Amino acid sequence: MTATSNGEALRVEHIAKRFGGVTALSDVNLRLARGEVLGLIGDNGAGKSTLIKIICGFHQPDSGRILVNGEEVQIRSVDHARTLGIDTVYQDLALVNELSVYHNMFLNRELVRWPLLSNSRMRRLAREHLEDMGVNVPSVDVEVAKLSGGQRQAIAVARSVYTDAKILLLDEPLAAMGAKEGALILDLVRDLKDKGEVSIVVIAHNFGQILEVCDRVNLLQHGEITYDKVTSETSITELTDLVVAEYRAARTRRPGEGGPRKER
Amino acid sequence: MSDTVEVAERVGAAPPGRPRRSIPRRIGEEFLQRREASVLVVAIALGVYFVSARDAFLTQPNLVNITQATGPGAIIAAGMVLLLVSGEIDLSVGAVAALAPFIMHYLIDYYSVAALPAIVLVLLIAAVIGLVNGLITVGFRVPSFVTTLGTLNVVLGILLTTSHAYPVAIPEPAQGTIARWFGQADWAHLIWALLIVGLLHLLLTRTRWGLHTIAVGGNLLGATEAGIKAGRVKIGNFMIVSVLGGFAGIMEAFRIHTIDPNIGGGTTIMFFAVSAAVIGGTALAGGSGTVLGAFLGALVLAELQNGMNLIGISANPYFLILGAAILVSMIANVYLSRLRRAGRA
Numbered sequence: 001m002t003a004t005s006n007g008e009a010l011r012v013e014h015i016a017k018r019f020g021g022v023t024a025l026s027d028v029n030l031r032l033a034r035g036e037v038l039g040l041i042g043d044n045g046a047g048k049s050t051l052i053k054i055i056c057g058f059h060q061p062d063s064g065r066i067l068v069n070g071e072e073v074q075i076r077s078v079d080h081a082r083t084l085g086i087d088t089v090y091q092d093l094a095l096v097n098e099l100s101v102y103h104n105m106f107l108n109r110e111l112v113r114w115p116l117l118s119n120s121r122m123r124r125l126a127r128e129h130l131e132d133m134g135v136n137v138p139s140v141d142v143e144v145a146k147l148s149g150g151q152r153q154a155i156a157v158a159r160s161v162y163t164d165a166k167i168l169l170l171d172e173p174l175a176a177m178g179a180k181e182g183a184l185i186l187d188l189v190r191d192l193k194d195k196g197e198v199s200i201v202v203i204a205h206n207f208g209q210i211l212e213v214c215d216r217v218n219l220l221q222h223g224e225i226t227y228d229k230v231t232s233e234t235s236i237t238e239l240t241d242l243v244v245a246e247y248r249a250a251r252t253r254r255p256g257e258g259g260p261r262k263e264r
Numbered sequence: 265m266s267d268t269v270e271v272a273e274r275v276g277a278a279p280p281g282r283p284r285r286s287i288p289r290r291i292g293e294e295f296l297q298r299r300e301a302s303v304l305v306v307a308i309a310l311g312v313y314f315v316s317a318r319d320a321f322l323t324q325p326n327l328v329n330i331t332q333a334t335g336p337g338a339i340i341a342a343g344m345v346l347l348l349v350s351g352e353i354d355l356s357v358g359a360v361a362a363l364a365p366f367i368m369h370y371l372i373d374y375y376s377v378a379a380l381p382a383i384v385l386v387l388l389i390a391a392v393i394g395l396v397n398g399l400i401t402v403g404f405r406v407p408s409f410v411t412t413l414g415t416l417n418v419v420l421g422i423l424l425t426t427s428h429a430y431p432v433a434i435p436e437p438a439q440g441t442i443a444r445w446f447g448q449a450d451w452a453h454l455i456w457a458l459l460i461v462g463l464l465h466l467l468l469t470r471t472r473w474g475l476h477t478i479a480v481g482g483n484l485l486g487a488t489e490a491g492i493k494a495g496r497v498k499i500g501n502f503m504i505v506s507v508l509g510g511f512a513g514i515m516e517a518f519r520i521h522t523i524d525p526n527i528g529g530g531t532t533i534m535f536f537a538v539s540a541a542v543i544g545g546t547a548l549a550g551g552s553g554t555v556l557g558a559f560l561g562a563l564v565l566a567e568l569q570n571g572m573n574l575i576g577i578s579a580n581p582y583f584l585i586l587g588a589a590i591l592v593s594m595i596a597n598v599y600l601s602r603l604r605r606a607g608r609a
Contacts, residue, residue, distance in 0.1 A: 079491060094486035096479045098551040103475055108490045116470045 008070060009034045009167050009199035010055070010086075015064035016223075017050055024050040026223035028064070032167065035196035037189060039214035039231070040203045043243055046220045048203050052169050055201075056088040057081035068167070085166035091175060093156040097145035101137055102126035104144050105159050133158050134191055150181025154188055161198060168192075168200045174209055182209055189213045208236055221246060299545035299552075302596060303560040310564060314571035321574055328450045330563075330570050332519055335453030336361070336512035338562035340537035341544070342464040343505035345558045348541055349468065350498050351481035351550030352408035354397060354505045358534030359419035360390050361513030365523040366427050368514060372435040379438040383446070383514060387507050393419065394506025398499030408502075420530050431524040434517065447518030456515065457559070460508065465555040477501060481550025509534075539586060540565055543593040564589070 010032040017025040025047045032038050042048050053059045055066065057075040065072050068084050075081050078088075095104050102119075103110075105126040111118040126140045135154040137147060144152060153173055160168055170189070174182045190213050192198045204210040211217065211231055219227035219242060227242060314321040340357055347354055364386050371382040397415055401408040434443060445452065468474035479487040480494045488494050512533065517523045527533070542548070543564060544557025568589070569582055 078489070082491075090489055092483075092486060092489075094483070094489040096482040096486060096551070098478050098482040099475065107479060107487075108476070108492050110472050110475060112472060116466070117472060117475065119470075 007034045008032065009036070009068070010201075011067040011070075012051075012055065013065050013067070015051070015054060015061045015066070017047075017054060017059060017061050023223055025054075025061075028220070028223065028225055030218060030225055032199050032201060033215075034199055035193065036215045037193050037200045037202060037213055039210050039217040040201055040220060041205075041210070041217060041239065041243075042220035043246075044205070047223045048205075048220055049171070051220065052088065052171060052201070052203060055081070055167075056086055056169055082163070082165075085164060086169070087160040087163065087165035087167070088169040088171060089153070089156045089160055089173065091171050093152055095144045095152055095156060098143060100141050100143055101130075101147070101155060102140040104155060105129070105140075105162065107159070109163060129162050130155075130158055133161065133188065135188065148181055149177050150184040153177070153181075153185050157185070157188055157192075161192065166198060168198050170200060170202045172203055172205055175205065186213050211236060211239075219243075299554050299597075299600075300557040300560055302600070303544050303557055303564060303593070307560050307564045307567065310567045310571065314567065314574065317571070318574040321571060326570065326574070330566050331451065331454035331457070333566035333569060334559075334562045335457040336516050337533055337536040337540055337565070338457045338559045339460050339508050339512045339515075340505065340533060341540040341558040341562050342461045342555045343501075343508040344537045344541045345544070345546050345553045345555050346464060346468055346474075346477055347498075347501040347505045348546050348548060349481045349550060349553040350477045350501045351484065352401060352498055352502065353412065353538070353548070354394070354502060354509075355409065355412040355531075355534055356393070356397060356416040356419055357412075357505050357509035357537065358532065359416045359423065359530035360393055360506050360509040361516065361533055362525060362527050362530045363419050363423045364390060364510035364513035365517035366423060366432075366525065368438065368517075369432055369435055369523050370426070372437055379435070379442045382438070383442075386514065387510050390506045390510030391503045394503035395499060397506065398495075398502035401502070402495040402498055416530065416534075423525055423530075427525045429525050431522050431526075434521060434523065438518075443518045447515035448521075453515060453519070456511075460511075461555055461559045464504075468553075468555055473497070473500070478551060482552070536562070536565060539590055542590055542597075545593070545597050547597070561593075 008031055010030075012028055012030040015025055015028040016023075028047075028051055030038075030040075030051075040048055040051070050059065054061050055075070057078045057080050060076075066075060067073070068086070073084060075084065075086070081087070094107075096107065099107070102123045102125075106122045111122050111125075123140055130137060130140065133154075135151075135158050137151055137155065144155070147155070157168070157170070157173070173185050173189075177185070186209060189200060189202065192200065193213065193215075202210050202214060211234075214231050216228065216230050217234055217239065218225045219239065221227075227239075311321075320326055340361070344354065344357070367386045367389055368382050371377040371385055372379060377385065393415065397408070397412055400406050400411045400415075446456075447453065468477065476487065476492050476497050479490070479492055480497045484494055513527075516527060516533075537558075540561035541553065541558040543561035544554060544559070546553030546558060565586065568585055569579075572582055572585075573579070
């Protein structure tokens with residue numbers, strides 16, 4: 001299996017997280033090989049966001065452990081996660097509409113020749129980096145507000161990669177995106193995969209397109225990974241059936257009977 | 265979708281083979297791009313009109329009048345732009361401006377502090393007021409409109425209680441050279457205003473601080489996710505406005521040769537600054553604005569006041585025109601930014 005062929009970038013063991021009386025994650029086990037693209041799917045409320053926020057340092061888990069490159073780490077904050085090479089591209093992308101592409105690329109990591117910004121250097125580096133990654137924007141001087149959703153997403157991804165992210169968490173990168181724009185992002189992920197330097201977890205709600213670029217798929221249900229298969233061994237139909245079967249079960253389940261959730 | 269693609273193409277550098285656009289059209293497009301441009305035109309047009317209407321408009325004493333009417337407001341407006349861009353507002357800055365020369369008077373006359381250190385202390389105290397504004401707004405999540413409405417009254421209360429609402433003379437040690445530097449000399453207002461406007465323009469457009477100010481006002485969540493300390497940026501900008509308010513207050517006191525607790529009840533100069541910023545193209549919603557625009561906005565307001573005075577119109581309809589100017593420029597601003605977004609500019 002590719003998953004163990006060249007080392008593990010990330011391993012998550014028995015992660016649990018409760019918010020008050022609500023169990024968001026009960027026992028999550030997940031592994032990500034170096035250079036691998038893992039699709040994380042699951043319905044609303046399955047705990048995908050909670051899991052991502054734990055990996056990127058936003059939340060602390062109640063129990064369980066996280067290993068980065070085989071070493072156990074306590075991820076204390078988002079900044080700490082970044083120093084470990086873990087970066088998240090949020091759905092809102094954290095781009096500032098009013099700023100140019102290159103200022104967004106260097107947001108909070110600006111190059112400065114005190115006291116002024118080194119705009120020409122940032123402009124040049126941003127242009128080179130975007131070209132390297134095959135991201136097409138009309139000009140790095142354009143305000144981000146003028147770009148399409150796909151271009152914005154691409155810039156957000158490019159920014160994370162540029163700042164030396166080794167583990168990239170993409171939160172629903174295709175949400176609210178047209179087919180053409182979606183293809184742009186999928187190409188970008190594919191290119192990153194070919195280079196093999198970055199390991200990626202792609203969170204998807206609607207998994208049809210995502211499966212194209214993933215090596216492996218994990219299904220998160222009721223706070224646990226209930227399904228883990230190499231993409232070539234599964235199909236959209238199978239995954240859809242899994243999610244839908246759960247609905248059916250829920251509909252026919254009598255109150256008090258428990259259902260698929262494991263009580264701990 | 266096809267729309268955005270088209271925009272993307274048009275925004276890109278013009279291909280070499282493309283027919284050159286006519287010069288007037290290009291100037292027109294430049295115009296829409298520079299937010300300050302429309303205000304500059306208004307400022308020039310007003311100047312031309314008043315010059316043709318009254319010869320006195322262009323005389324040196326009158327130009328000095330105009331710069332003195334522009335200066336303090338423009339200085340406060342420059343800081344106000346930074347604060348507005350970061351997504352906050354300061355209504356208390358006028359009260360700080362009124363309080364500042366009194367603190368100078370207390371320090372010099374009651375505590376025997378030398379004039380220059382006294383002025384520095386006044387500015388530090390103003391910074392503390394800005395810090396309080398910022399801490400309450402950021403720490404307790406009180407909207408800055410409400411925070412500074414509160415501190416406006418608190419500062420005014422301190423001012424009126426301690427001064428018994430009576431004007432006082434400029435303290436003896438602050439007379440002479442210092443007074444001339446800080447507002448009595450003919451061109452002191454203009455020089456300070458240009459210096460401060462130039463510095464703050466650089467701060468907003470060419471430094472990390474400015475970039476983070478825009479980011480915090482444009483996308484607070486995004487800026488925070490990128491690791492920018494949004495609270496610190498906002499608090500810093502509150503302090504900048506407040507310090508500039510204190511400075512403008514001291515300049516005003518030196519210009520009118522007296523320290524008057526009733527300079528507009530502390531609100532006139534604040535509204536002047538906010539109006540100048542808005543007329544200059546700064547959005548109250550945060551994320552965009554220009555310091556140069558605010559300076560030109562202040563100039564327009566000062567020209568209007570002065571010119572109408574010369575023509576012999578009473579000061580009362582000034583407010584009518586000020587109101588109309590704010591509305592027109594706001595509508596134009598919204599309309600132009602929509603054009604810019606659409607990529608037509």
